[in-house]
Amino acid sequence: xxxxxxxxxxxxxxxxxxxxxxxxxxxxxxxxxxxxxxxxxxxxxxxxxxxxxxxxxxxxxxxxxxxxxxxxxxxxxxxxxxxxxxxxxxxxxxxxxxxxxxxxxxxxxxxxxxxxxxxxxxxxxxxxxxxxxxxxxxxxxxxxxxxxxxxxxxxxxxxxxxxxxxxxxxxxxxxxxxxxxxxxxxxxxxxxxxxxxxxxxxxxxxxxxxxxxxxxxxxxxxxxxxxxxxxxxxx
Amino acid sequence: xxxxxxxxxxxxxxxxxxxxxxxxxxxxxxxxxxxxxxxxxxxxxxxxxxxxxxxxxxxxxxxxxxxxxxxxxxxxxxxxxxxxxxxxxxxxxxxxxxxxxxxxxxxxxxxxxxxxxxxxxxxxxxxxxxxxxxxxxxxxxxxxxxxxxxxxxxxxxxxxxxxxxxxxxxxxxxxxxxxxxxxxxxxxxxxxxxxxxxxxxxxxxxxxxxxxxxxxxxxxxxxxxxxxxxxxxxxxxxxxxxxxxxxxxxxxxxxxxxxxxxxxxxxxxxxxxxxxxxxxxxxxxxxxxxxxxxxxxxxxxxxxxxxxxxxxxxxxxxxxxxxxxxxxxxxxxxxxxxxxxxxxxxxxxxxxxxxxxxxxxxxxxxxxxxxxxxxxxxxxxxxxxxxxxxxxxxxxxxxxxxxxxxxxxxxxxxxxxxxxxxxxxxxxxxxxxxxxxxxxxxxxxxxxxxxxxxxxxxxxxxxxxxxxxxxxxxxxxxxxxxxxxxxxxxxx
Numbered sequence: 007x008x009x010x011x012x013x014x015x016x017x018x019x020x021x022x023x024x025x026x027x028x029x030x031x032x033x034x035x036x037x038x039x040x041x042x043x044x045x046x047x048x049x050x051x052x053x054x055x056x057x058x059x060x061x062x063x064x065x066x067x068x069x070x071x072x073x074x075x076x077x078x079x080x081x082x083x084x085x086x087x088x089x090x091x092x093x094x095x096x097x098x099x100x101x102x103x104x105x106x107x108x109x110x111x112x113x114x115x116x117x118x119x120x121x122x123x124x125x126x127x128x129x130x131x132x133x134x135x136x137x138x139x140x141x142x143x144x145x146x147x148x149x150x151x152x153x154x155x156x157x158x159x160x161x162x163x164x165x166x167x168x169x170x171x172x173x174x175x176x177x178x179x180x181x182x183x184x185x186x187x188x189x190x191x192x193x194x195x196x197x198x199x200x201x202x203x204x205x206x207x208x209x210x211x212x213x214x215x216x217x218x219x220x221x222x223x224x225x226x227x228x229x230x231x232x233x234x235x236x237x238x239x240x241x
Numbered sequence: 242x243x244x245x246x247x248x249x250x251x252x253x254x255x256x257x258x259x260x261x262x263x264x265x266x267x268x269x270x271x272x273x274x275x276x277x278x279x280x281x282x283x284x285x286x287x288x289x290x291x292x293x294x295x296x297x298x299x300x301x302x303x304x305x306x307x308x309x310x311x312x313x314x315x316x317x318x319x320x321x322x323x324x325x326x327x328x329x330x331x332x333x334x335x336x337x338x339x340x341x342x343x344x345x346x347x348x349x350x351x352x353x354x355x356x357x358x359x360x361x362x363x364x365x366x367x368x369x370x371x372x373x374x375x376x377x378x379x380x381x382x383x384x385x386x387x388x389x390x391x392x393x394x395x396x397x398x399x400x401x402x403x404x405x406x407x408x409x410x411x412x413x414x415x416x417x418x419x420x421x422x423x424x425x426x427x428x429x430x431x432x433x434x435x436x437x438x439x440x441x442x443x444x445x446x447x448x449x450x451x452x453x454x455x456x457x458x459x460x461x462x463x464x465x466x467x468x469x470x471x472x473x474x475x476x477x478x479x480x481x482x483x484x485x486x487x488x489x490x491x492x493x494x495x496x497x498x499x500x501x502x503x504x505x506x507x508x509x510x511x512x513x514x515x516x517x518x519x520x521x522x523x524x525x526x527x528x529x530x531x532x533x534x535x536x537x538x539x540x541x542x543x544x545x546x547x548x549x550x551x552x553x554x555x556x557x558x559x560x561x562x563x564x565x566x567x568x569x570x571x572x573x574x575x576x577x578x579x580x581x582x583x584x585x586x587x588x589x590x591x592x593x594x595x596x597x598x599x600x601x602x603x604x605x606x607x608x609x610x611x612x613x614x615x616x617x618x619x620x621x622x623x624x625x626x627x628x629x630x631x632x633x634x635x636x637x638x639x640x641x642x643x644x645x646x647x648x649x650x651x652x653x654x655x656x657x658x659x660x661x662x663x664x665x666x667x668x669x670x671x672x673x674x675x676x677x678x679x680x681x682x683x684x685x686x687x688x689x690x691x692x693x694x695x696x697x698x699x700x701x702x703x704x705x706x707x708x709x710x711x712x713x714x715x716x717x718x719x720x721x722x723x724x725x726x727x728x729x730x731x732x733x
Contacts, residue, residue, distance in 0.1 A: 054577075054580075054581040055580070055581070056577055056580060056581065056723075056726050057723060057726070057727070058723050078581070078582065078583040078584075079583045081581070082582075083581055084579075085577065087580070088574060088575055088577050089575060089577060089578040089581075090578070091508070091574070091575045091578070091652065092575075092650070093513060093515040093516050094508075095513060098511070099327070102504055102507075102508060102612075105504040106504065106582045106583055106584055107582075107583055108583075109547060115673075126714060135515070164570060214416070
């Protein structure tokens with residue numbers, strides 16, 4: 007589904023990302039972990055064609071993302087609050103995104119209704135602008151908006167940060183369901199090792215822009231990751 | 242402690258993110274400040290000889306005193322729009338072991354050293370010195386000068402009180418305007434002759450310096466009132482809290498008539514109505530519409546028909562200029578979202594175009610009453626409207642593709658230069674002066690009617706080539722996509 011070849015990004019002679027090759031098959035739930043500055047968000051931004059690669063390219067469904075825009079109809083993302091439109095209410099925001107993805111109001115309502123317990127009655131019908139919601143509720147809105155319009159690729163940067171425990175557990179369920187039942191390719195980044203190991207079939211560890219580990223998740227994965235990040239000896 | 246605070250201020254100034262970037266703007270503001278200083282200095286030096294020369298039978302000192310009332314009024318209004326008490330910057334200090342009263346005192350005392358308080362000194366001191374040289378009693382003059390300086394500080398603190406009470410309302414500038422107009426009217430219609438009252442007050446201090454105690458008492462009183470107000474507000478859930486209002490939603494279904502661009506038009510309309518910055522620029526519309534009244538009633542301008550087109554461009558294009566110059570920066574807060582969504586750039590731009598075109602038509606219709614000043618004005622406004630739709634909308638969209646400045650929608654517009662770059666200053670030339678030149682030159686070599694025809698024709702050509710121009714503009718925007726995303730990501 008997503009192939010990365012010879013991808014690198016350099017800022018003022020400072021290489022922040024260098025991935026020789028990375029293939030993510032369709033329907034995989036893929037986790038990206040790494041410390042601050044490891045290149046997680048840079049990779050996602052390249053995938054969304056928000057920044058230009060210095061070398062190499064990413065192909066999503068055989069569409070080279072920095073050459074054609076045909077990847078947009080089947081891709082959706084929530085990277086940070088700048089993906090929200092502060093002066094809309096959550097409902098208006100959902101409808102707006104729905105409209106861009108050719109979904110009518112009824113479609114959007116039906117999808118959003120599935121997440122009513124995810125929202126804890128704090129988001130819908132509150133007559134508040136998105137800019138006035140708490141960080142956690144903003145995030146929930148952004149994540150649900152990324153599910154509108156049956157995308158085949160969903161990119162979520164740090165989806166678990168700022169969420170309350172109940173919502174974290176719910177979100178894990180949603181992501182698993184998307185990948186396993188609906189064949190959606192889900193890309194998630196996180197600082198929380200236990201969340202990623204719970205959710206993702208495959209975990210890639212980035213360090214200073216390069217891939218240092220590429221693991222199929224198993225019982226031992228969490229231990230291995232913890233050992234890696236605590237600076238322990240390489241296994 | 243004060244030393245620590247001051248070093249924080251120093252760093253805040255020199256380390257602010259836009260210190261280097263906004264340097265041109267800072268230089269501009271610096272020149273403006275120098276200009277004001279120069280003007281005040283000139284007044285201070287020249288007012289005595291000037292009054293002596295013009296009104297030899299009046300005492301210049303008394304004349305100056307009789308104008309002090311208007312200075313107080315003017316200063317109040319000026320400060321209301323220009324000077325703000327910087328309370329938000331103390332938020333990080335609240336949890337530190339610093340006494341609240343210390344923070345409040347610091348904020349208030351800092352305000353004493355503002356440019357607005359220093360400015361009058363440039364007029365007061367030279368004028369005082371001239372008085373002393375002209376054999377006015379030195380002690381009296383010194384006390385009179387001191388009284389003026391104290392008055393400046395009184396205005397300073399009074400302004401903060403007015404601000405803290407009026408910011409809670411939507412049109413926060415109305416109370417101060419109402420107050421000043423009321424005071425002026427009381428004086429003008431001689432109901433209570435405030436200017437004489439103020440003048441005799443200062444006269445009294447000049448004659449009997451000990452009256453200055455009253456002014457000092459007022460100043461101290463205002464200071465403590467401010468202190469109390471501010472101390473109450475220094476909590477996260479009161480003064481430092483951002484207010485949340487309940488939202489009125491409307492579905493704006495009528496925009497469906499515009500087809501593909503409907504979602505963006507709905508977004509733009511909400512953008513205009515729901516954000517402080519854009520909403521206050523809606524008020525500019527009224528000002529723009531009335532702009533014609535500055536010209537047309539004046540016989541001098543009526544005899545300069547080549548100006549008509551310029552006024553027409555301005556009257557029918559005020560929204561176009563105001564809104565258009567910040568495309569696409571209005572959407573800078575969520576530009577990444579738009580760029581990763583399945584949107585057609587052309588529709589996005591077309592929505593802006595439609596909105597601007599609609600505004601020109603509406604403003605033209607509203608400006609029809611200007612026909613009262615002659616049919617030639619209506620004709621000029623009509624061709625100006627066509628020119629605005631056909632040429633200026635496209636010009637401003639092209640200008641927008643060079644836009645690299647983010648806009649924070651929550652701040653108000655008056656004297657807000659955020660998002661203003663070289664582009665905004667330069668775009669005024671093709672928008673207003675090119676049509677003025679075209680119209681003026683054709684008028685000079687032929688006639689008014691031909692000039693109108695030429696301007697109108699240019700507009701029509703623009704409208705006919707709309708599709709082609711839009712494709713060109715869209716490409717320009719697509720080409721600068723990464724640069725815009727990167728620029729809008731920077732906080733300035």
